[in-house]
Amino acid sequence: MVEAGLPALPVWYGLTPGSAIGATLPYRAVSYWALQLVGWAAWLGMTLRNEQSEASAPPGESSG
Numbered sequence: 001m002v003e004a005g006l007p008a009l010p011v012w013y014g015l016t017p018g019s020a021i022g023a024t025l026p027y028r029a030v031s032y033w034a035l036q037l038v039g040w041a042a043w044l045g046m047t048l049r050n051e052q053s054e055a056s057a058p059p060g061e062s063s064g
Helices: 002-012 017-056
Strands: none
Touching: 002 017
């Protein structure tokens, strides 16, 4: 419902449908997909750091 409403509201206020969709797609790319990339990068960084600390720990000790 929200996805259909994002371009519909600017059209309601007089923007052409093409311009409304053209404004909505970059907004969704940043507000959802860019944050997904940040989240995946953070997860990957934490996973690699954890694996590295476990590999360098002396035998018999656990870091977590």
